[in-house]
Each structure stands twice: as structure tokens, then as C-alpha cells.
Amino acid sequence: MKKELLMASALVSTLGAASVAEAVTATMGGSLKIGQEFESPESGSDTNNNKSLSNFSVSLSETTDGGTTVSSSFMLTNEGGSAPDDDNAIKLTFSDGSALELLNAGNAAGTHAVSVPGASGEQGIAVTTSNGAPTGTSFGAGATALGVEWHSAADFMADGLKVSASYSGSSGAAAAGTQAMDSSWGVGATYVTTAGDSTVTIGGGIASSETRYSGTAPTADRNGFNIGVSAVTGDLTVGVGYGDGDTFDHQGTATTNTANTSSVQVDGSVLKAGVKYVSGDITMAIGATSGEAKDSSTMGTAGTTDDAYDSVGASITYAVASGVSAILGYTTVDVQDEGVSDTSGGSAWYVGATMSF
Numbered sequence: 001m002k003k004e005l006l007m008a009s010a011l012v013s014t015l016g017a018a019s020v021a022e023a024v025t026a027t028m029g030g031s032l033k034i035g036q037e038f039e040s041p042e043s044g045s046d047t048n049n050n051k052s053l054s055n056f057s058v059s060l061s062e063t064t065d066g067g068t069t070v071s072s073s074f075m076l077t078n079e080g081g082s083a084p085d086d087d088n089a090i091k092l093t094f095s096d097g098s099a100l101e102l103l104n105a106g107n108a109a110g111t112h113a114v115s116v117p118g119a120s121g122e123q124g125i126a127v128t129t130s131n132g133a134p135t136g137t138s139f140g141a142g143a144t145a146l147g148v149e150w151h152s153a154a155d156f157m158a159d160g161l162k163v164s165a166s167y168s169g170s171s172g173a174a175a176a177g178t179q180a181m182d183s184s185w186g187v188g189a190t191y192v193t194t195a196g197d198s199t200v201t202i203g204g205g206i207a208s209s210e211t212r213y214s215g216t217a218p219t220a221d222r223n224g225f226n227i228g229v230s231a232v233t234g235d236l237t238v239g240v241g242y243g244d245g246d247t248f249d250h251q252g253t254a255t256t257n258t259a260n261t262s263s264v265q266v267d268g269s270v271l272k273a274g275v276k277y278v279s280g281d282i283t284m285a286i287g288a289t290s291g292e293a294k295d296s297s298t299m300g301t302a303g304t305t306d307d308a309y310d311s312v313g314a315s316i317t318y319a320v321a322s323g324v325s326a327i328l329g330y331t332t333v334d335v336q337d338e339g340v341s342d343t344s345g346g347s348a349w350y351v352g353a354t355m356s357f
């Protein structure tokens with residue numbers, strides 16, 4: 001309880017001393033994405049689905065007399081997807097370039113996960129719900145809503161280096177399931193340098209947590225590391241990323257790429273690679289993901305057989321006009337569940353357009 005009270009006191013005193021103006025500066029942005037997806041699963045009939053997604057977000061920012069910028073954001077709508085995202089931190093950016101995020105700050109290990117090029121579009125295949133193989137490199141980097149994250153200024157101790165550190169604590173509320181994250185910490189770093197005509201970015205982090213549970217404890221708390229590198233040479237971008245760790249589905253909602261409805265503990269890893277090339281108004285991209293995991297629905301008992309998720313996707317995006325893009329995308333997915341290949345994979349096409357402002 002002391003940790004939570006200290007965090008609350010720090011937030012109130014920091015904002016109270018900031019002398020924030022009565023009106024903040026607001027900027028708005030959003031997009032409309034609409035298209036048609038054509039799925040060909042390995043089993044079952046071919047289907048086609050209309051994909052319509054829209055979002056509208058607002059960013060708020062103001063600078064105090066002391067030179068500290070206070071900022072946050074919220075999303076008004078996110079149609080066709082998940083519920084509006086209100087889990088946004090209050091960010092204080094200081095005059096030296098360092099920053100502090102308060103509440104809903106996230107995990108620093110995930111902050112520094114390198115972005116790997118991949119196919120655009122809304123194409124995909126729903127795989128079997130019992131497949132626990134991860135598809136994102138920072139799957140082990142969890143955090144509760146009661147968290148803080150500190151970011152260094154640019155060129156921290158060395159040219160091109162930025163670092164972050166985060167901590168989150170428990171809200172004290174009872175878990176809806178049998179496992180819940182009680183606290184977490186993470187550290188991460190990104191280093192940008194040049195090599196000949198290329199700009200190279202190296203990033204990654206490590207994360208760990210403590211688990212609160214009723215009944216049997218999982219064999220490992222949520223934890224892991226990620227590392228990645230990308231290189232930009234003119235119009236060509238190449239990237240690769242890797243993540244390894246443990247996680248669990250503790251509230252009946254998946255923490256990986258599936259929709260498990262019971263508590264599942266996962267020990268997994270994932271490798272991502274991709275290439276993007278821009279030629280005038282045309283952007284071509286190709287990306288691949290290979291994830292594997294040993295999962296178990298019996299808490300306290302480690303999984304013994306492998307789940308696997310392998311996908312390859314490609315896309316062509318054409319800039320029709322300022323803020324308007326046409327997209328053609330394709331993805332193929334192959335899966336394995338509990339050591340046995342199943343037929344829940346397949347392929348999918350997507351044809352659509354995006355309008356952004």
C-alpha cells in the first residue's frame with residue numbers, strides 16, 4: 001500500500017507544482033480503412049468479409065512556465081476493432097529531453113522493441129484457440145495500470161543512445177481469474193548509428209513480474225527479453241527481431257495471438273523478419289513470423305509439446321493522393337498444435353484503401 005500512496009503523492013505534487021495553463025493544446029487525427037478480405041482456410045469453405053475500421057484520436061499537450069511539457073491522449077472511436085483505448089499515461093517531458101510517464105505507463109522492454117517491416121492490410125486466418133505460440137517479440141513485457149516509466153534524453157551517455165526503465169504495482173483488487181500480475185519491472189535501450197550509407201537501429205529490453213494467484217501458481221511469472229535490429233539504406237528497410245519468455249492468460253483473455261478462454265501458461269519464443277522498399281508512390285513489403293511455445297492449461301505443470309505459428313505476408317501500397325492509399329495484401333499461415341500439424345491455417349487476400357488525416 002505504501003508504494004501506491006507514494007505514486008499517488010508524486011503525481012499530485014508534480015502536477016500541482018507544474019502551474020499548468022487552464023487550456024491545453026489539442027491536435028486531432030484519425031483514419032478510415034475499408035476493404036474486402038478473401039480467406040481460404042485449409043479446412044472449411046472459402047469466405048469473404050468486408051473490413052471497415054475507423055478511428056479518431058485526440059492528443060493533448062501544454063508546456064508549463066518551468067519548461068515541462070505535460071501531455072496525454074485518448075481515442076474517441078475504434079470501430080471494427082477493440083473498445084476505445086483509454087489506457088493512456090500522463091507524460092511529463094522535461095527541458096533536458098528526459099520524460100516520465102505516470103499511470104498506464106507500460107513496460108520499458110516493450111517500448112524499445114524494434115519495429116520489423118511486414119505486410120499491410122487486414123488479411124489473416126483465425127487459428128485454433130488452443131495454439132499458444134506468440135507472434136509479437138515483446139509478449140513477456142507486461143504491466144499493470146498503476147505504473148511509471150522513465151525515458152532518458154537522446155544521446156544518453158553515448159551518441160545515439162536512449163534508455164528507459166519502468167515499474168508497476170498492484171491495484172489491490174481481487175483477480176477475476178486464478179492468476180494476475182501483481183507487479184512488474186522492465187528496462188530497455190535503443191541505439192542508432194550509421195554504417196556506410198545505412199542508418200542502423202538496435203533495440204531491446206528485459207522484463208519480469210511477480211504473480212498474484214489463488215490456487216496453484218504457474219511454473220514461471222511473466223517475463224522475457226526482446227532484441228532487434230533494423231537498417232535503412234535509402235528507400236530500403238530491412239529488420240529482424242527476436243523475443244523469448246513466459247506469459248500466461250490470467251483473466252480468460254489471450255495474451256498471445258489466440259482467444260483462449262481458460263487460464264493457460266506459455267513458455268515461448270518468436271522470430272520476425274521483414275523487408276520494405278519504397279519506389280516513388282509505391283511501397284512494397286514482405287514479412288515473416290515464426291513463433292513456438294509449450295503451453296499448458298494446468299497451472300503449475302509445464303507444457304511438454306510444441307505449438308507453432310508460421311506466417312508469411314506481402315503487400316503493395318500505392319499512394320493515390322495525400323493521405324489516401326490503396327492496398328493489396330496477401331498472407332499465408334501454417335500452424336501446429338500440441339506437436340501435431342492441424343488444418344486451421346490457410347491463406348488470405350485483402351484489397352482496400354485507407355484515408356488518413
